[in-house]
Amino acid sequence: xxxxxxxxxxxxxxxxxxxxxxxxxxxxxxxxxxxxxxxxxxxxxxxxxxxxxxxxxxxxxxxxxxxxxxxxxxxxxxxxxxxxxxxxxxxxxxxxxxxxxxxxxxxxxxxxxxxxxxxxxxxxxxxxxxxxxxxxxxxxxxxxxxxxxxxxxxxxxxxxxxxxxxxxxxxxxxxxxxxxxxxxxxxxxxxxxxxxxxxxxxxxxxxxxxxxxxxxxxxxxxxxxxxxxxxxxxxxxxxxxxxxxxxxxxx
Amino acid sequence: xxxxxxxxxxxxxxxxxxxxxxxxxxxxxxxxxxxxxxxxxxxxxxxxxxxxxxxxxxxxxxxxxxxxxxxxxxxxxxxxxxxxxxxxxxxxxxxxxxxxxxxxxxxxxxxxxxxxxxxxxxxxxxxxxxxxxxxxxxxxxxxxxxxxxxxxxxxxxxxxxxxxxxxxxxxxxxxxxxxxxxxxxxxxxxxxxxxxxxxxxxxxxxxxxxxxxxxxxxxxxxxxxxxxxxxxxxxxxxxxxxxxxxxxxxx
DNA sequence: GGAGGCTGTTCTGGTCTCCAGAACGTTTAT
DNA sequence: ATAAACGTTCTGGAGACCAGAACAGCCTCC
Numbered sequence: 269x270x271x272x273x274x275x276x277x278x279x280x281x282x283x284x285x286x287x288x289x290x291x292x293x294x295x296x297x298x299x300x301x302x303x304x305x306x307x308x309x310x311x312x313x314x315x316x317x318x319x320x321x322x323x324x325x326x327x328x329x330x331x332x333x334x335x336x337x338x339x340x341x342x343x344x345x346x347x348x349x350x351x352x353x354x355x356x357x358x359x360x361x362x363x364x365x366x367x368x369x370x371x372x373x374x375x376x377x378x379x380x381x382x383x384x385x386x387x388x389x390x391x392x393x394x395x396x397x398x399x400x401x402x403x404x405x406x407x408x409x410x411x412x413x414x415x416x417x418x419x420x421x422x423x424x425x426x427x428x429x430x431x432x433x434x435x436x437x438x439x440x441x442x443x444x445x446x447x448x449x450x451x452x453x454x455x456x457x458x459x460x461x462x463x464x465x466x467x468x469x470x471x472x473x474x475x476x477x478x479x480x481x482x483x484x485x486x487x488x489x490x491x492x493x494x495x496x497x498x499x500x501x502x503x504x505x506x507x508x509x510x511x512x513x514x515x516x517x518x519x
Numbered sequence: 520x521x522x523x524x525x526x527x528x529x530x531x532x533x534x535x536x537x538x539x540x541x542x543x544x545x546x547x548x549x550x551x552x553x554x555x556x557x558x559x560x561x562x563x564x565x566x567x568x569x570x571x572x573x574x575x576x577x578x579x580x581x582x583x584x585x586x587x588x589x590x591x592x593x594x595x596x597x598x599x600x601x602x603x604x605x606x607x608x609x610x611x612x613x614x615x616x617x618x619x620x621x622x623x624x625x626x627x628x629x630x631x632x633x634x635x636x637x638x639x640x641x642x643x644x645x646x647x648x649x650x651x652x653x654x655x656x657x658x659x660x661x662x663x664x665x666x667x668x669x670x671x672x673x674x675x676x677x678x679x680x681x682x683x684x685x686x687x688x689x690x691x692x693x694x695x696x697x698x699x700x701x702x703x704x705x706x707x708x709x710x711x712x713x714x715x716x717x718x719x720x721x722x723x724x725x726x727x728x729x730x731x732x733x734x735x736x737x738x739x740x741x742x743x744x745x746x747x748x749x750x751x752x753x754x755x756x757x758x759x760x761x762x763x764x765x766x767x768x769x770x
Numbered sequence: 771g772g773a774g775g776c777t778g779t780t781c782t783g784g785t786c787t788c789c790a791g792a793a794c795g796t797t798t799a800t
Numbered sequence: 801a802t803a804a805a806c807g808t809t810c811t812g813g814a815g816a817c818c819a820g821a822a823c824a825g826c827c828t829c830c
Contacts, residue, residue, distance in 0.1 A: 271566035272780065273559075276816065277528035277788070278567050289593055296807060306790045308524075311808065315522035316529045321626055328797095328807060332594045334623070334630045334648065340588030341648025342540055358636075372585070375572055379585045385609075396647075397585065397592025523809065527787070528817070547778060557819045562779065579778060579826095 280305065284313050285332065288323070293331035340397060347372075349481045350381050352516045353473070357484065360509045361386040364486050364502065368509075369394070371407035371470075372482040373415075376423040378408040381482070390466070390489055403443055404432045406458035406470035407483045412443070413450035414472045414480035420447070435461045455503055456483075460490065467493045469502050471510035476518040484510045531556065535564050536583065539574070544582035591648060598623075600732045601632050603767045604724070608735065611760045612637040615737050615753065619760075620645070622658035622721075623733040624666075627674040629659040632733070641717070641740055654694055655683045657709035657721035658734045663694070664701040665723045665731035671698070686712045706754055707734075711741065718744045720753050722761040727769040735761045 280303075287302050288294070300310045314330050317323035321335035344350050353370050361368040365386035371378045377399045385391070402408030402423065412420055424440055431438045437446060450456045458468035470485035486506055493502065531554075538553050539545070551561045565581050568574035572586035595601050604621050612619040616637035622629045628650045636642070653659030653674065663671055675691060682689045688697060701707045709719035721736035737757055744753065 271563070271570055273563045273566075273817085274570065275528060275532070275563050275567040277526060278532045278564060279571075280788095281526065281529045281532065282568075282571050282573070285590060289590055292597065297805085307807080308791080308809080309789045312522070312524045312526050312789075313529060315524075315808095316526040317533075319522055319525065320530075320533050322533070324625065332590065334591065334594060334625050334632075336587050337591030337595055337632075337648035338630070338650055339536060339540055339583065339648070340585065340591035341646045343583045343585060344588055345646045346543065355636075374575065374585050379589070381585075381588075385606075395592045395596045397588035397590070399589055524788085526789095531817095548776090558778080559780080559820080560818045563818080566779095 280309070281313050281317065284310065284317075285322070288330065288332050293326070293329040295328055296330070299330070344381060344396070347381070348517065349473070349513075353482070353484065353513045354382065356509050356513050356516075357382060358384045360384070360484070360486060360505060361389065363505055364488070365389065366486050366488040366492075367392065369407060369470075369485045369487065370482060371400075371405075371411065371485070373402065373408075373411050373480075376402070376426045378402045378405060378411065388488075388492070390487065392463070392466075392487065401427060401430050401432070403429055404436050405462055405485075406456040406468040407485045409446060409450055409458070410456040410470040410472040410483040410485075411480050413447040413456065414474060417444075420444075433461060433464070437461075455507060457498060465490050467498060469498055469506050471506045473510050473513050473517075475514075481517070484513065531560070532564050532568065535561065535568075536573070539581065539583050544577070544580040546579055547581070550581070595632060595647070598632070599768065600724070600764075604733070604735065604764045605633065607760050607764050607767075608633060609635045611635070611735070611737060611756060612640065614756055615739070616640065617737050617739040617743075618643065620658060620721075620736045620738065621733060622651075622656075622662065622736070624653065624659075624662050624731075627653070627677045629653045629656060629662065639743070641738065643714070643717075643738065652678060652681050652683070654680055655687050656713055656736075657707040657719040658736045660697060660701055660709070661707040661721040661723040661734040661736070662731050664698040664707065665725060668695075671695075684712060684715070688712075706758060708749060716741050718749060720749055720757050722757045724761050724764050724768075726765075732768070735764065 283303055284299065287299055296307050296310050300307045314323055318325060321333050324331050324333040349372065357368045357370050361384035365388040367389040368384045370381040372381055380394055380396055380398045382396050383394055400408060402412050429438055437443050455469055455471045460466060466487055467490045468485055468487045470483050472483050473481045475481055484506060486502060534554055538550055547558050547561050551558045565574055569576060572584050575582050575584040600623065608619045608621050612635035616639040618640040619635045621632040623632055631645055631647055631649045633647050634645055651659060653663050680689055688694050706720055706722045711717060717738055718741045719736055719738045721734050723734050724732045726732055735757060737753060
């Protein structure tokens with residue numbers, strides 16, 4: 269897992285990118301101080317990134333460019349799972365009028381592939397590409413519930429069980445109990461665990477070999493979703509969408 | 520513009536990323552040959568990128584990870600123009616039933632920020648993040664028509680006037696004539712210039728200071744769009760959408 | 771079955787390059 | 801005016817990147 273001979277110069281470039289992402293547009297000096305590097309080094313990295321479209325300069329400020337979106341968009345587009353699920357997520361958003369989401373697991377984290385807003389949908393601070401801990405969302409738990417137990421332990425080891433809110437899962441035992449329940453029921457729910465007042469229902473998508481490919485969810489404010497809705501019509505719509513994706517992937 | 524002291528190691532990393540994007544999942548040896556580098560160097564770069572989530576490994580193959588989408592998605596989300604235009608593009612897709620697009624200029628190229636499919640929409644090979652030459656699309660020409668003449672010349676100089684199809688603009692004179700017409704009319708059209716049988720109508724979005732922020736378009740197969748539609752109802756819908764975005768941006 | 775051809779990975783040290791720090795040219799603030 | 805910030809350029813010595821060789825697995829094929 270850990271590189272035997274890491275390329276330190278590349279690591280500096282990546283640190284610079286992260287710093288720019290956190291700070292937004294800013295100057296050379298500020299970046300150099302934040303990264304504990306000399307101004308000239310930061311400047312050299314910035315101009316190099318700029319020549320390749322990864323960084324932009326306006327006036328005396330530098331910021332990230334859309335080249336990352338090009339590479340990321342291309343990567344996403346080449347994923348069969350995304351291609352197949354895209355239209356289904358949109359339909360789900362239209363049918364429910366709420367926010368529909370698509371998540372995959374990567375390196376022990378959940379990555380949102382897309383979100384689609386229905387006409388009543390709440391506007392969360394999620395976006396395509398955002399990473400989350402798997403144990404803190406319904407989408408993530410739906411995936412964890414369909415991974416081998418050993419892999420789940422690996423992920424706990426690697427990423428920990430960060431408690432984002434008082435209600436989120438904090439121990440291995442709690443998590444495995446929750447995953448058992450999800451497997452039995454076929455879908456996961458999140459009742460304000462990530463965000464107060466937000467309810468969420470998520471279903472896994474599995475390949476013909478039983479491997480989990482990702483998960484699909486609908487998020488809605490608790491005020492609009494009763495328990496009967498959640499476990500009734502909403503569950504049916506989400507499960508049905510997941511099923512359609514499964515069928516289309518496996519032909 | 521050109522870096523005085525480029526960081527060569529970073530340039531190698533970026534070349535590796537591009538190579539992975541072009542080839543898709545592949546092994547160390549193949550990459551090393553394609554890049555004319557030693558296997559060990561490629562391996563070191565790959566493991567470094569992997570530790571930061573930019574590259575994934577499955578079996579003996581390496582491929583790009585979704586970290587690029589995270590950075591790119593974050594960059595896009597932090598653009599006011601995107602935030603404001605997103606819902607309007609979706610509405611436009613629903614109203615017309617066709618494919619609606621959002622483009623911005625960056626470093627002399629057009630970058631698609633998003634596309635939204637209506638229920639009849641054709642499925643083009645565009646995706647969020649894709650770069651195109653500005654002079655080859657209606658979206659790009661709508662932007663060029665609202666840039667200072669000197670900037671347009673800079674862009675021609677930097678990017679050239681690549682002729683993607685026999686119908687696309689090939690000389691500076693042709694381009695400036697086309698831009699004059701667009702300024703007069705208020706919107707740009709593309710009648711099969713980029714793709715045979717595809718018609719496209721695009722309008723610029725300008726800030727209160729008159730600076731062009733990007734452009735909005737609808738693409739549809741020629742079989743569904745008569746000349747009267749194109750310059751009538753469709754033009755009105757696109758111009759109206761652009762106008763709404765302008766109003767929302769300038770408050 | 772074992773030899774030979776592929777992989778990806780590790781190791782090494784000589785060469786190339788990255789970068790701290792100093793100096794410069796501008797702009798802003800006092 | 802003066803000072804203090806900024807971004808940019810320059811330099812050479814310390815340091816790291818990488819070609820090439822060697823290793824450890826796979827396969828395939830007589």
